[in-house]
Amino acid sequence: MTSPETQHGKILVVEDEAVPRRLLVLSLERIGFEVVACEDGPSALEAAQAERFDAAVLDIRLPKMHGWDVLARLREDPRTADLPVLVVTAYEGAESQRLSTVTKPDAFLAKPYDVDRLRREVIKLVEKSQSRSPDDDEPF
Numbered sequence: 001m002t003s004p005e006t007q008h009g010k011i012l013v014v015e016d017e018a019v020p021r022r023l024l025v026l027s028l029e030r031i032g033f034e035v036v037a038c039e040d041g042p043s044a045l046e047a048a049q050a051e052r053f054d055a056a057v058l059d060i061r062l063p064k065m066h067g068w069d070v071l072a073r074l075r076e077d078p079r080t081a082d083l084p085v086l087v088v089t090a091y092e093g094a095e096s097q098r099l100s101t102v103t104k105p106d107a108f109l110a111k112p113y114d115v116d117r118l119r120r121e122v123i124k125l126v127e128k129s130q131s132r133s134p135d136d137d138e139p140f
Helices: 018-030 041-050 067-076 094-103 115-130
Strands: 010-014 034-038 055-059 085-089 107-110
Touching (some): 010 018, 010 041, 018 034, 018 055, 034 041, 055 067, 055 115, 067 085
Parallel strands (some): 010 034, 055 085
């Protein structure tokens, strides 16, 4: 795994609560990632269609559109279908487990989470994304 101090890549963070969103952004920027933050599902989908990201951190309980619906739409769109997504949620119940098998997040982390663990998960997803052949990607 690459040293946390030398990370490169663009991360989409989707979190509706301002303080956790800011903490996510700062913790990922601190290790070198460029971060774009959104506070709801529609703005996240718009950002994902407008820019190329190496990974996304997606909260499930969001205003305007549930996080599972955001993930389903990301998976349906050829431009974002392969975007590695880390789902973070305080809701680990049976419904979340069922929906995760349908929408297939690349990683799942329960809140409250350890920031170092979140960083490790994001680094793994970025490495996965960046290991794909550039010829595999369709231009926007």
